[in-house]
Amino acid sequence: MVITFTVLLILSSLLLILLVLLHKGRGGGLSDMFGGGVSSGLGGSSVAERNLDRITVGTALIWTACIIALGLLLKAGS
Amino acid sequence: MLGAFANAFRTPDLRRKLLFVMLIVVIFRFGSQVPAPGVNVGNVQACFAQIENDGLYGLINLFSGGALLQLTVFALGIMPYITASIILQLLVVVIPRLEALKKEGQAGQTKITQYTRYLTLALAVLQATGIVALARSRQLLQGCPDPLLYNEDSLTTMVVMVITMTAGTAVIMWLGELITDRGIGNGMSILIFTQVVATFPSALWQVKVSRGWWVFALVMAIGLVLVAAVIFMEQGQRRIPVQYARRMVGRKMFGGSSTYIPLKVNQAGIIPVIFASSLLYLPAMAVQFAGQSRSAWADFLNTYLVSGDHPLYMAVYFGLIIFFTYFYVAITFNPQEVADNMKKYGGFIPGIRAGKPTEEYLNYVLSRITLPGSLYLGLISLVPLVALVLVNANQNFPFGGTSILIMVGVALDTVKQIESQLQQRNYEGFLR
Numbered sequence: 001m002v003i004t005f006t007v008l009l010i011l012s013s014l015l016l017i018l019l020v021l022l023h024k025g026r027g028g029g030l031s032d033m034f035g036g037g038v039s040s041g042l043g044g045s046s047v048a049e050r051n052l053d054r055i056t057v058g059t060a061l062i063w064t065a066c067i068i069a070l071g072l073l074l075k076a077g078s
Numbered sequence: 079m080l081g082a083f084a085n086a087f088r089t090p091d092l093r094r095k096l097l098f099v100m101l102i103v104v105i106f107r108f109g110s111q112v113p114a115p116g117v118n119v120g121n122v123q124a125c126f127a128q129i130e131n132d133g134l135y136g137l138i139n140l141f142s143g144g145a146l147l148q149l150t151v152f153a154l155g156i157m158p159y160i161t162a163s164i165i166l167q168l169l170v171v172v173i174p175r176l177e178a179l180k181k182e183g184q185a186g187q188t189k190i191t192q193y194t195r196y197l198t199l200a201l202a203v204l205q206a207t208g209i210v211a212l213a214r215s216r217q218l219l220q221g222c223p224d225p226l227l228y229n230e231d232s233l234t235t236m237v238v239m240v241i242t243m244t245a246g247t248a249v250i251m252w253l254g255e256l257i258t259d260r261g262i263g264n265g266m267s268i269l270i271f272t273q274v275v276a277t278f279p280s281a282l283w284q285v286k287v288s289r290g291w292w293v294f295a296l297v298m299a300i301g302l303v304l305v306a307a308v309i310f311m312e313q314g315q316r317r318i319p320v321q322y323a324r325r326m327v328g329r330k331m332f333g334g335s336s337t338y339i340p341l342k343v344n345q346a347g348i349i350p351v352i353f354a355s356s357l358l359y360l361p362a363m364a365v366q367f368a369g370q371s372r373s374a375w376a377d378f379l380n381t382y383l384v385s386g387d388h389p390l391y392m393a394v395y396f397g398l399i400i401f402f403t404y405f406y407v408a409i410t411f412n413p414q415e416v417a418d419n420m421k422k423y424g425g426f427i428p429g430i431r432a433g434k435p436t437e438e439y440l441n442y443v444l445s446r447i448t449l450p451g452s453l454y455l456g457l458i459s460l461v462p463l464v465a466l467v468l469v470n471a472n473q474n475f476p477f478g479g480t481s482i483l484i485m486v487g488v489a490l491d492t493v494k495q496i497e498s499q500l501q502q503r504n505y506e507g508f509l510r
Contacts, residue, residue, distance in 0.1 A: 006115075006234065006238055009115065009238060009241075009242065010238060010241055012245075013241045013242055013244070014241070014245075017199060017244060017248045020248040020249065020251060020252045021196070021248070023252060023255065024188070056252065060249060063245060064112075067112060067114070067115055067151060067242065068112065070115035070116075070238075071112070071113060071115050071119075074228055075119070077228075
């Protein structure tokens with residue numbers, strides 16, 4: 001049980017990192033961060049981007065579920 | 079004022095954005111409470127209660143909202159992103175290729191952002207490994223003998239924790255970008271703001287518990303005065319008049335307007351403070367890694383550069399802030415570029431010739447106006463350290479310089495953005 005969730009957690013973590021990196025960065029860096037003026041990027045996201053969003057959210061949900069499950073299992077196990 | 083809030087929520091577009099930001103913030107705070115798998119929560123809580131008043135963890139705990147020491151999923155917070163941004167910001171000055179990218183405009187900027195993201199994850203792996211290793215050898219919370227992990231010797235536990243925390247950092251980065259993209263304000267700064275504000279009530283309550291109501295009231299009063307002072311300084315700007323020449327293109331008249339270049343007193347924002355405190359965090363970290371085997375240099379660092387109440391520490395902090403203020407202003411505001419642009423569009427400052435003299439004039443004014451700005455930043459940041467000495471408060475003194483600057487800076491910025499959205503519908507805003 002623990003092993004299954006551990007493997008699943010590692011896989012989903014790696015996938016999540018990859019998916020986030022695939023997104024187009026919109027951070028704008030530090031200069032933008034504190035008092036950078038108004039720079040709202042208008043123009044909706046493309047279909048690919050929206051699908052990527054969906055996949056990312058799905059992976060994140062699996063990831064969260066794994067963490068919570070593992071936490072409960074380990075707590076019960078010790 | 080309240081009417082403006084109601085208006086903000088009555089506008090469908092703005093309401094959606096505000097609710098979206100709130101949702102993200104809730105998710106973020108939730109993740110900051112969920113412990114990473116393998117952490118013995120009971121022991122961590124017990125240790126945490128003992129150690130909370132220790133000043134050593136001040137800044138890092140501030141930025142992670144207490145998540146770091148509790149070893150949660152989002153333990154690293156936005157620290158890796160900030161560090162990565164700082165490093166890239168410095169590298170742009172040093173490496174010609176990056177400088178060329180920056181000058182390229184939008185496309186180059188996107189590329190630099192992408193590099194920042196990669197570097198963030200690399201740093202996250204490093205920091206996560208460091209923290210998990212510290213937790214494993216029971217040195218994360220010093221003076222606490224209980225094991226923080228369930229299975230200290232197992233390599234799997236360690237690997238899982240490191241990977242989970244790294245993924246957590248990636249998620250935080252994504253959340254921040256989502257806010258920037260679809261919400262309002264800048265995502266990363268709103269997330270920092272959240273973490274700073276999250277530790278705020280408990281820090282205030284600490285004052286009340288340890289000192290009683292009178293000191294509590296006094297601290298509140300001082301805090302309000304400080305906030306007012308910070309707002310006053312942040313809003314202060316020198317307006318350099320610019321006159322645009324009137325010219326005819328075909329049958330149309332262009333220009334002839336007079337505007338101004340706003341030079342803020344504190345053009346650099348709070349970035350110098352963050353830079354300086356990140357740098358000063360290094361010796362503390364070195365001492366922590368040195369651990370029990372105290373050598374001469376570790377002792378030296380410990381007495382002079384770790385505890386915030388030593389005069390040398392304050393002097394170094396102050397000096398660093400002033401240096402970084404000038405440094406950052408020099409990076410962000412380029413008088414030559416501004417002067418060239420003005421010349422191109424037929425603008426001039428009354429009484430000063432276009433081109434080189436304009437550039438020199440801008441440079442002159444900027445370096446003069448940055449002096450009070452940098453002094454102000456340094457003084458505000460020293461407030462908690464001075465309070466530490468005067469009333470013997472802990473370093474998490476709620477109205478600490480860095481936290482006040484972050485709170486006021488981000489709040490002002492976000493309100494301004496909300497207002498500019500609001501003005502598309504009606505003119506009554508928050509600020510008058």
